[in-house]
Amino acid sequence: MVKRNKNFAKLQAGYLFPEINRRKKEFMEKHPDADLISLGIGDTTEPLPQVVVEALKEVADEMGTVEGYSGYGDEQGLTELRKKVAEIFYPGLIEADELFISDGAKCDTGRLQMMFGNEMTIAVQDPSYPVYVDSAVIMGQTGSYVTEKKQFENIVYMPCTAENDFFPKLKKADIIYFCSPNNPTGAVATKEQLEHLVRFAKENDAIIVFDAAYAEFITDPNLPKTIYEIEGAKEVAIEVSSFSKPFGYTGVRLGWTVVPKELKYSDGTAVHNDWNRIMTTVFNGASNIIQKATLRSLNDEGLGEMKRLIAYYLQNAKIIKDALDKMGYQTYGGDNAPYIWVKTKSDNSWKAFNHILEETQIVTTPGSGFGPGGETYVRFSAFGHRKKIEEAVARLQKAVLEHI
Amino acid sequence: MVKRNKNFAKLQAGYLFPEINRRKKEFMEKHPDADLISLGIGDTTEPLPQVVVEALKEVADEMGTVEGYSGYGDEQGLTELRKKVAEIFYPGLIEADELFISDGAKCDTGRLQMMFGNEMTIAVQDPSYPVYVDSAVIMGQTGSYVTEKKQFENIVYMPCTAENDFFPKLKKADIIYFCSPNNPTGAVATKEQLEHLVRFAKENDAIIVFDAAYAEFITDPNLPKTIYEIEGAKEVAIEVSSFSKPFGYTGVRLGWTVVPKELKYSDGTAVHNDWNRIMTTVFNGASNIIQKATLRSLNDEGLGEMKRLIAYYLQNAKIIKDALDKMGYQTYGGDNAPYIWVKTKSDNSWKAFNHILEETQIVTTPGSGFGPGGETYVRFSAFGHRKKIEEAVARLQKAVLEHI
Incomplete structure (x- = not known):
């Protein structure tokens, strides 16, 4: 066997x-x-918002006609949707083709780990969303679980406590997972904290995976909603986000990941290319019905x-x-x-x-x-x-x- | 960097x-x-069939109400849909909880490779669907590409030619990818050929990944539509399949993978457990709108x-x-x-x-x-x-x- x-x-x-x-x-x-x-x-x-419901019904009807039917689309997502999401959530900050539409942030996290491979070291906030750690274990980036410490070998844990206001002392690793607004602590990093994070990543040759799935809950205008508000972030950060929470799409499944073209590996190749390869090889696009309906719903209403x-x-x-x-x-x-x-x-x-x-x-x-x-x-x-x-x-x- | x-x-x-x-x-x-x-x-x-269109519209309407709304479902798929798909496509052959609903066969192929890890050797029919090979390369199961041979080191290629009627001489590997009806050759394996395949896998300690995405195109009643028609297949085979072609779902995205509980690794653990862990860790379920609408469409019409x-x-x-x-x-x-x-x-x-x-x-x-x-x-x-x-x-x- x-x-x-x-x-x-x-x-x-x-x-x-x-x-x-x-x-x-x-x-x-x-x-x-x-x-x-x-x-x-x-x-x-x-x-679901009525505007989404009506759009879904429209798209369903169209998919039942010869003219309105569509099969496989680009694995990276509908071009128009990529543009729209980039425009709304990253105005002036990123290009549409740096944004890849997917079936959600959790799935993209798994695919990111597949892209990174088994020789990367990762750092996580402690506590953090368990998928970062579990997918690292599955990919072979870690050693064994150490029962006394309740930690995996080869993962760098960065404690987030009431004492440090839930912003950790940053530690060296190839990939730093950082979630803000944070799941589970609810802490939101300030502009200064994210500037520190970006600077740290640059100085320590790290890639940040910034989980912004809860960004829309930020109502304080002084708090950054995306890592790309920080100067230089495009050279060091990937951002994962989702319609799950803002549109009630937890079951509907639609999210996105931004991989800026400035982000490079040490051999000079663009991370963007490898991400494109992952998305076209082991993914086949988010449901076209969901994508089309969402595109039509991203209006004022x-x-x-x-x-x-x-x-x-x-x-x-x-x-x-x-x-x-x-x-x-x-x-x-x-x-x-x-x-x-x-x-x-x-x-x-x-x-x-x-x-x-x-x-x-x-x-x-x-x-x-x-x-x-x-x-x-x-x-x-x-x-x-x-x-x-x-x-x-x-x-x-x-x-x-x-x-x- | x-x-x-x-x-x-x-x-x-x-x-x-x-x-x-x-x-x-x-x-x-x-x-x-x-x-x-x-x-x-x-x-x-x-x-799309009208029955699907109408079901999609019904589900969309329900998702717009407090009573009909649903968020995250089981990552493995809606229980009722798992039952229905098992009943229709595998009558008497598998249990519903051996079948996992997904966003398609291509994506499941990637997740299967993530489950297998980088120490497996794979065998593929040559020619074959490129995702088996490319995902193996990404996961580190292979050596380099050998330009003269146009092959990757550490992948076992099993030539399918007109001379062998497109059923290859089987070769040893941990995982044997086998697609019937075949993409690209259009060849369909007979019952005897699949019996030979299952026997070979048993004798050589291999797991078969049987790609049945085109099974519904089999109209000849003597040809097997699933590997589980072969006795003993549940001990050696995983089957991947999809609604893409039979329901016109290439863009809609819905498929499934069967991992029988009898299938074990050499340490006695069930592959089913690890697949469940993969699906719950790096996947978040196929879109509930698509799942629910499909469930309602799997009737006589x-x-x-x-x-x-x-x-x-x-x-x-x-x-x-x-x-x-x-x-x-x-x-x-x-x-x-x-x-x-x-x-x-x-x-x-x-x-x-x-x-x-x-x-x-x-x-x-x-x-x-x-x-x-x-x-x-x-x-x-x-x-x-x-x-x-x-x-x-x-x-x-x-x-x-x-x-x-």
């Missing part, structure tokens, strides 16, 4: 969110009448709907954060981000997760799922119907959460 | 189909009035439409094949497959490609794009509107194709 890829044996348990789902299901089996409220996974709950959706979730965040603050918890994030990062009294965040679930039937996300730096935290997600959020807050205020 | 992943330097020129597009564009710039007919890339041209579409393209294939036969060419495939594999007089298939393009303004696919074994062939695709196919045939019959 064939030998298993040894990297899989290194992976720890399941990927975080399927594991949470498993525990949810287990809880429901034990308590079939429980009325769970999920503030766990960052999953949108509000309907659609952008207005986007703002409305974002404002709705940010109001949820405020409600949760205010309640937890009043209960005496130390909370972070939630202002320009849909996540509230809550310090608990527990030394084990899965215990805290279970305790909250048992006492309030609210599903959160245990901080340790994002790395060892999250061990004493839980993450509350602000995605949910307003009524559920209010109900969750009421339950929290009534509950006796003595262990957390 | 960061060192480039050395595997990218090994890749040859562009991926085949973007390269064909580039040449098409170049030709159009020189001949702006040319009336190109594309029989190159295997891209569907007929409208939808399956009837599928048959009608397949019959339409097969009739195209017959028209092309008959014409080329009459012109004295040796042709293969086209009976239970949408591709006609044509032997040319030219010793260089890009030359033949250019010659056909210049003389008839028809775009084909040069055989060498599928591997050195395709050097003296070109592939005609049967995807196209009937009128275009008839026009193409008329042009061919009028043309002076002295070099091919």
